[in-house]
Amino acid sequence: MMDDRNALFSQQTFARAIEFIWREAELLDHRDYRAWLELWDPKGHYVVPIDPNATDYAATLNYAYDDQDMREKRVQRMMSGYSASASDAARTVRTVSRFTLSSDSADLVEVNSSQVVIAYKRGVSTIFAANLTHKISMASGEPRLVDKVIRLIDSTDALSAIGFLL
Template sequence: MTNNNAELSGLAGPLGRAIAYIWAEAEILDRKDYAGWAALWAEDGKYIVPIEHGTDDYAGRLNYVYDDARMRRLRVERLSSGHSMSAADAAKTVRTVSRFRLVSEAGGVVEVNSSQVVVGYKRGKHTLYAADLTHRIDLAGETPRLLQKVIRLVNAEDSLSAIGFLL
């Protein structure tokens, strides 16, 4: 028996591979392995946290985060350097990702919708972030790569305090 989350859960094929990848990403983020997270991405991938719930026009709208490769590198550098106040005392996190649904599959690229709950703990306080996620993952290559991750926070249209970690 292998230690593959997709096999253990009884899922097979592209959806099972994508779910295993998404779960691995969640674990990497909870461990604050920012270099490991950066390695998951395709060079032209986009990490997006939109403000508006109904939009798919991320480039033409205001977002909390709209990171290409350069901005992801800068974000990882800031979180890893210890020089940023938000990173120096970063929250401990535990995230749960579930409710997976295959949206599309073509040419080895899958798009999967899911839900995520992140509990952050910092300075004696718990903070909860709930979101709908969309991952677009290229499974065709030797190593799967994230092409896009969209995090739609349920309270995105309200004012948010500084998060200080990757969603």
């Protein structure tokens, strides 16, 4: 009986995590950056590593390694209208799928997935594909992003036009 309860808890937690990840994608596609900031645990990190095998993000070069302060500054820049990424921002559509549960506990869930982002700007569509890792805290009852790591499949190539959140 105990295994059944644990399995049910795990399935429900996994389903909540997937819904949370889809909600995050929707917020980003609608450029609702303030609501996106509210998804985060204050200690969380938004990471886009260059090295596809990096695990020590603080000690390696990244496209982004944002703590709460840097996430807020990035959002402020994007909403200000003064930066190129804000005044001529790409419209995006995300598809997030291939969810696998890496680990779960009562307080923390780690989900791996894939993401394809189509970004449309000035008559040109650009595709960004990545493997994602979301670490989601369930401790407060409301899911909160602890870490989001976006491993772009072409991260070691020269990339341009990443003027939006992945």
